[in-house]
Amino acid sequence: MLDLANFLKLIKELDMFAIWRPGPYICAEWDLGGFPSWMLRDPHMKLRTNYKPYMDAADKYYAKMVEIAAPFQFTNGGPIIMVQIENEYRSIGNTKDKNALEYVQFLKDSITKHGVKELLFMCNHHHIPGVLQSINFGQGGYKSHFDDLKKSQPNRPLFVSEYWSGWFDVWGGNHHRVNPSIFANEFDEILKMNGSANFYLFHGGTNFGFMNGGEGQGGKYHYKALITSYDFFAPISEDGSYTDFYNKLKHVIDNFHGNPKTKTIPLPPVAPKMNYGSIKVTETLPLSEILNHVTPIESDVPLQMELINLNGKNYGQNFGFILYRTTISKAKSLKLNMHDRAQIFVNNKMVTLIEEGGKDITVNLDNNLFTHENDNILDILVENLGRFKFGGLGERKGINGNVYVDEQIHKKWKIFPLEFKEEFVNKLKTANWKPYSMETPAIYRAVLDISDSPKDTFLKFDKNWNKGVTFINGFNVGRYYHVGPQTALYIPSPLLKTGKNDIYMFELHSASDHIEFDNKPHLG
Numbered sequence: 001m002l003d004l005a006n007f008l009k010l011i012k013e014l015d016m017f018a019i020w021r022p023g024p025y026i027c028a029e030w031d032l033g034g035f036p037s038w039m040l041r042d043p044h045m046k047l048r049t050n051y052k053p054y055m056d057a058a059d060k061y062y063a064k065m066v067e068i069a070a071p072f073q074f075t076n077g078g079p080i081i082m083v084q085i086e087n088e089y090r091s092i093g094n095t096k097d098k099n100a101l102e103y104v105q106f107l108k109d110s111i112t113k114h115g116v117k118e119l120l121f122m123c124n125h126h127h128i129p130g131v132l133q134s135i136n137f138g139q140g141g142y143k144s145h146f147d148d149l150k151k152s153q154p155n156r157p158l159f160v161s162e163y164w165s166g167w168f169d170v171w172g173g174n175h176h177r178v179n180p181s182i183f184a185n186e187f188d189e190i191l192k193m194n195g196s197a198n199f200y201l202f203h204g205g206t207n208f209g210f211m212n213g214g215e216g217q218g219g220k221y222h223y224k225a226l227i228t229s230y231d232f233f234a235p236i237s238e239d240g241s242y243t244d245f246y247n248k249l250k251h252v253i254d255n256f257h258g259n260p261k262t263k264t265i266p267l268p269p270v271a272p273k274m275n276y277g278s279i280k281v282t283e284t285l286p287l288s289e290i291l292n293h294v295t296p297i298e299s300d301v302p303l304q305m306e307l308i309n310l311n312g313k314n315y316g317q318n319f320g321f322i323l324y325r326t327t328i329s330k331a332k333s334l335k336l337n338m339h340d341r342a343q344i345f346v347n348n349k350m351v352t353l354i355e356e357g358g359k360d361i362t363v364n365l366d367n368n369l370f371t372h373e374n375d376n377i378l379d380i381l382v383e384n385l386g387r388f389k390f391g392g393l394g395e396r397k398g399i400n401g402n403v404y405v406d407e408q409i410h411k412k413w414k415i416f417p418l419e420f421k422e423e424f425v426n427k428l429k430t431a432n433w434k435p436y437s438m439e440t441p442a443i444y445r446a447v448l449d450i451s452d453s454p455k456d457t458f459l460k461f462d463k464n465w466n467k468g469v470t471f472i473n474g475f476n477v478g479r480y481y482h483v484g485p486q487t488a489l490y491i492p493s494p495l496l497k498t499g500k501n502d503i504y505m506f507e508l509h510s511a512s513d514h515i516e517f518d519n520k521p522h523l524g
Helices: 004-013 037-041 052-072 098-113 142-152 180-192 244-257 287-291 422-430
Strands: 018-020 080-084 119-123 132-137 158-164 195-200 214-217 222-225 277-286 297-299 321-328 333-336 341-346 349-354 361-364 376-383 413-418 442-450 457-460 467-472 475-481 488-491 499-507 514-518
Touching (some): 132 142, 142 180, 180 195, 180 244, 475 488
Parallel strands (some): 132 158
Antiparallel strands (some): 333 361
8 A cells, every 4th residue: 555666657557647745744634744753752853844853854754755756757757747845834834934944945955866857846835946836725716826826936837736626524523515516617717727736636535544634723732633534525536436526527628628539438437335234243352351462661650652662662652542550549630631532440430531632631530439548540541533734733642741649740650552553453353352242442343244256335333333443354444433524434345355354343432233334425
């Protein structure tokens, strides 16, 4: 899935061109805007700036990426005709700031030094000599956007590097749509103005695993996590289906070129979708048993994900969940601050759920929770919902700072990193599973038996499933959450196999004794 060279090779074989946008910041509503979270191990890290450790990392990144992509440049007979530097830098930078100008100039110098020869461009940001400016926008206002572009760089091509065909969705929000007829008419006007447009997106996608980012604002912690689907209301949907939107855009392009031949080219067939029906949930793996397969890290204080030391290799935790465990005497209150969502347990009973991260929270403790005067088990399970898509905000996940028990700093913790990597998930097959029973948090197992060649499908959750993550044959297909708008996960056929398929749901709150496979999406 991450083989860049093979992807570019395929583009060439299909006689297509490529616009390559390597970042290093890409946004794309991706976790931390595409940056690796290990960069946050530096307590002084300033992403997307001229902070030297960041620039050194960016330079190494460009060196490796260009090494892979350079043979596929147009000047070398390959498909890459344009290369974008950074992405929407004006979103966080002052356009006249000297340090910001130094930063983007450094990126240009670095990527050319390492061997990029094609046309360079940047979108929505500073003007750098020798770099084409482009602009990103959606439905409406294209004339004013092009007027601005003409003023800033007269007599140069009008290029929309992201022409937004829709928008991303967040949990608890609505599914975004645009008006396909209005959008297609505006696209027609852009072509008549001799403008060029790169659709974002033309084909919808999926935030598999824990790769979704979060939407947030600078200055205060205002956070909303993206859903698993990245369908985006694109002309070709997440599952590869043609839409009415697609047909309207095709009509515009056919008429613009005046080439009747394009109208007769048959469309490739759409992959069939299968309704596999209701599947029984047969087994439960409680959190206590899951933790038996995780080596805890001992620490005086709770550490953020990125700052723990995994396997003694000076490497932190990237994604998933992190559980902090300690023992406490009878107490009246806890105080903590964390990113992003926490469940607090005393002696395996959930005390409260905290969904508003980034601020100090006080939790009152009922005396009935305590079964002993001392040595009561306190568990704090924190979910990393996805880092801000604006990499410059760079927040770390897990508990921030100390936990206070009755206003006193509490020390001596065991930290359990729950990354749920594929190898770990597959090893759980031999764990001590129990017959199905409601016991959350826990992993619930179902088996989908397929007798013929697997087909694309959608895993649908009824109202009894609350919030969690799903794994198909060990592969993390993403999060589900009852608040919607998405209530079914897209399962591409290559994730399935003929025969028995293991379906795991790591559910945090409440489960059902069945799951359902449908032949259509449910995006709200």
